[in-house]
Amino acid sequence: MKLRAFWLAALLLTACGGGARHATVDNPYLEKSRHSTQSGMNAMQDGRWRYARISFTRALTAAQLTDSPALVARAWYNLGMARRSDGQTETAQTAFRTARRVAEQHHDTLTALRARLALALLQVRPTWRPAPLQAKLPADIHLSAARLAQRQHRPKVARAEYEQALKRSDTSRQGLTYKGQAYLGLGLLAEDRASVRHHMQRALKVFRQVGTPSLIAYTLLKISETDESETTRSDHLHRALTIYRALHDKAGEEACIRALRKGKQRQNGPT
């Protein structure tokens, strides 16, 4: 009898499992926010800061219409990052502060931490020292923390954070870019020439793979500082210069030209 009841129950459960699915209704503003965020992310990857700002502003408006504080905080952070990359430091700070306030109010610790790190990195002499981070945070947070520690001349902390960023980076384009930036950071922290070159070469390989020309140029510029042969150094600098010119990056161009002039002066010096 018990067995029969069991089979009956099982049959009923199976029948229920095969029933029609409930129709799902998606919030159109949520979809709009996602879409605009994705557009902004793509624009950021291509270095189209203006498009990124437009997209992230649209994403923010849509996020506000969904009344989701987590989404709003992230949208403010993204907008801040687009403004920062576009050189609008003041408005970027406002965006990061808003992101931090909203995130802290609604206990979104990750976005709050991201916004605090971004604000600290915007300062000329950052003073805020975050408490030791948990090992399992997203790669971008470890990377920002590492950069902050590096700028505060705390090489041990910076190295540990870069190592964490390496561990936490996935194999997506963004993840690989973080990986390359972590190698670059380790290279900048390395004390002997061989280690510097080793890390920089690894960074260069990753940047070439994912296609981040500004980071390739910066790495070439940094590698050139460790070159012993003047020919190799000049080659690295010329390659960096070509990229900066193509990107219309005046600061980069000037840095390369200065380095090339220095090299020439060194060559002409003894004579």
Place this chain on the structure above:
Amino acid sequence: MKQGDFVAGMRRQVGWFVMFGIGAIVVLLLVVSLRTDIFASKFSLYVSPPSAAAFFVGQPVKFQGFTIGRVNKIALQEQGKVTIDLHILERYHNMLHQGATVRLVKEGLIGQQDVEITPGKSSAPVLADKAFVGYESEASIEQLLLDIKPAIANADTLLRELVTLAKWVNNPDGDVRVAMANIREVSKGLHRTDVEKAIKEATAAFTRIHALTDQIVEHKVAERLSGSLAQTATVLKDIEPMVKSLGKTGPESLKNLNALLTRTDKLTRSLNGIAADLQELTPELPGLAQQSRDAIEQIRKVLDGLRGSWLFAKPEKPGKKQDVAPPDLGLHP
């Protein structure tokens, strides 16, 4: 009634019952054998496909839509070669000639794949027993992949064209923007008293506009966009027949196709984004941009429809979308 008569009667009844039972079984066997050709005379044909993945013992072998035999045995030879033994009914032997080939077919999107045999050349001799017949890989996924590649290339071209066009139109030093700025300047000037200066500026502006018109002709903006739309239509044309052909493909190849479709989907999404930017930044070209977007959206729907079908029961897991902007570490001079 005597006891002996009663026993004899019972025996008779039991005898009849047993005989009737046996007779029923015999008739049943006879009917089954006639219906299923179990005892019908058969001959063997061998086929050696590259993989036995889509074959199974008992699989029907069809000829002109009729089941004329079944897969009897699947064996892996020492050299790693797959040999499949097909048992074909003898009565169809004279219809199969040398040059006959075997292929896998599926009648619809749902259902198992059947083995189909072609008749071969009617002028050629009839196939011998235990003869090897060729295996014809259905114009399958490999062909489809080859077909879709130009479509992807077209979409790539469309993307490049849209980007170039957007860059050209939005270049702050370019003719479009400069001409607009000049017109604005001229309209300001008309409110002033210095008419002569305004006329000079207007002349300069009109010269620039004339140059711009030439540029537009030279750059063939409209033609380029029309070309892009035509290419988009080609992409659609290439993708849609795939839906019909998909049923005839093996599961392994579908994985490859799925990867390719993921790429196309990604590409069309990028195109959609670019077209949206183009529409927003160049209100002077809304019609064509909108048409591009609609066409692209149509492609995406076709792809989504494909991905939603049971054939893609195990689609590639899309990577977790990044929704947090990468940090700016100040890694620039």
